[in-house]
Amino acid sequence: MSTEPLRVCLIEDDELMGEALCERFEMEGFEFAWYKTGKDALHALQRKRFSVVVSDIRLPDLSGEDVFIQLRQSQVAAPPFLFMTGYGAIDQAVRLLKLGAADYVAKPLDVDALMQRIRELGGPLKSTAPQGMVLGISSTMRHIDHMLGRLATSDGTVLITGESGVGKEHVARRLHELSESGQTAPFVAVNCAAIPETLLEAEMFGFEKGAFTGAAKERRGYFEQADGGTLFLDEVGDMPLAMQAKLLRAIQDHTVTRIGGEKPVRVDVRLICATHEDLRQMVEAGSFREDLYYRINVIHLRVPPLRERREDIPWLARRFAEERSAKKGGVAFSFSLAAERALLSHPWPGNIRELRHCIERASILADRSQLGPELLFGDSTHPDPGAPVTGDTLIAHLDLCGKHYIEQALAAHVWRVGETAEFLGISRKNLWEKMRKYGIAEPAKRAAN
Numbered sequence: 001m002s003t004e005p006l007r008v009c010l011i012e013d014d015e016l017m018g019e020a021l022c023e024r025f026e027m028e029g030f031e032f033a034w035y036k037t038g039k040d041a042l043h044a045l046q047r048k049r050f051s052v053v054v055s056d057i058r059l060p061d062l063s064g065e066d067v068f069i070q071l072r073q074s075q076v077a078a079p080p081f082l083f084m085t086g087y088g089a090i091d092q093a094v095r096l097l098k099l100g101a102a103d104y105v106a107k108p109l110d111v112d113a114l115m116q117r118i119r120e121l122g123g124p125l126k127s128t129a130p131q132g133m134v135l136g137i138s139s140t141m142r143h144i145d146h147m148l149g150r151l152a153t154s155d156g157t158v159l160i161t162g163e164s165g166v167g168k169e170h171v172a173r174r175l176h177e178l179s180e181s182g183q184t185a186p187f188v189a190v191n192c193a194a195i196p197e198t199l200l201e202a203e204m205f206g207f208e209k210g211a212f213t214g215a216a217k218e219r220r221g222y223f224e225q226a227d228g229g230t231l232f233l234d235e236v237g238d239m240p241l242a243m244q245a246k247l248l249r250a251i252q253d254h255t256v257t258r259i260g261g262e263k264p265v266r267v268d269v270r271l272i273c274a275t276h277e278d279l280r281q282m283v284e285a286g287s288f289r290e291d292l293y294y295r296i297n298v299i300h301l302r303v304p305p306l307r308e309r310r311e312d313i314p315w316l317a318r319r320f321a322e323e324r325s326a327k328k329g330g331v332a333f334s335f336s337l338a339a340e341r342a343l344l345s346h347p348w349p350g351n352i353r354e355l356r357h358c359i360e361r362a363s364i365l366a367d368r369s370q371l372g373p374e375l376l377f378g379d380s381t382h383p384d385p386g387a388p389v390t391g392d393t394l395i396a397h398l399d400l401c402g403k404h405y406i407e408q409a410l411a412a413h414v415w416r417v418g419e420t421a422e423f424l425g426i427s428r429k430n431l432w433e434k435m436r437k438y439g440i441a442e443p444a445k446r447a448a449n
Helices: 015-028 038-045 064-073 089-099 111-122 139-151 168-178 197-205 241-253 279-285 290-296 312-327 337-345 351-365 373-381 394-412 417-424 428-438 443-448
Strands: 007-011 031-035 052-056 081-085 103-106 158-161 187-191 230-234 270-275 299-302
Touching: 007 015, 007 038, 007 111, 015 031, 015 111, 031 038, 038 052, 038 064, 052 064, 052 111, 064 081, 064 089, 081 089, 081 111, 089 103, 103 111, 139 168, 139 299, 158 168, 168 187, 168 230, 168 270, 197 241, 241 290, 279 290, 312 337, 312 351, 337 373, 337 394, 351 373, 394 417, 394 428, 417 428
Parallel strands: 007 031, 007 052, 052 081, 081 103, 158 270, 158 299, 187 230, 230 270
Antiparallel strands: none
């Protein structure tokens, strides 16, 4: 095993920030070199080996992006780049990660988290996932993508949970694609809730010719169809108890027996299950087998709803708009500022599925390339002129609207006050004053009080 130390290239023109980070690098036992200009850093990166680069975006000469792009164009193998940014985090994350950057961290820095990320990027345990964004730009989805890269080398059963429409099947397909045979092996997706109980066994395990009325020829079930690849069982919580017992036996023995057949058929599948139900509660209620629960819950991944990862909303919306642009013959759809704010403030109870349908509907109805809130949500984003007046004063009504809007903006920016203030177009001090005025506090801090 190589004992080569972790070597960090720091690109930071701020003296206080650079000194503080170098002191921490020394405490962590990292070897490091600190460069205060992009040109000096680029020169060093073309001649020296580093495990990871930690770079500010804004530099006195070249930007951090310019350093990254020029290094890649120089045919030199670039180490992972970890960018530090305090400006327009969402848009910059999209641009930098699309360029191939490994990650970004927002200022003010969480130094402990930064050190951990440096170890992950520069140490021996790197994600096998390819560079670029696939699941989302939020820290939660990037963590899941990182986990999938590690899980791809194992064959453990994975349970994916989350609300309807959050993209559980997309996560399962991503894990399948990352596996060694993901490009050639089959991926079979089954919605257990959509198959009638009387047909479920035949669909899962197959049947022989003449096994029952209408069985004119033999049929391979989903397990056999997925042999050598991945079987994804969505809504596994809706599977009846009798079928759960047969599923458990198939998982344990790696064999299935077709209806009407006598000989067990050996199958080799990677099983991924998904549900929006709380299986632990179902076990306690007796509607889900405990032994099956522990068998499929070897590795658990929870996919959060969109309201808990609002950074992903603009990114996903742009991806869906690009898809629609391609289908409409190259019309490049974009979003107005009002549309982006409406997207961020919407609760999205249907999650990604609802967002996709919203963009598709707007692109079909659009007679121009820029999509506004009226195309995305119809009249639902505008006040109803016929709505009854509540009796509140105008000032009280405006205060209530202002409070709700600030809370939504803070949640969308993960309660980072500096970024939220920039998004709202006010100073950080002004935002703090409004938060005190309206009694707004981060949920975790409210709970602690």
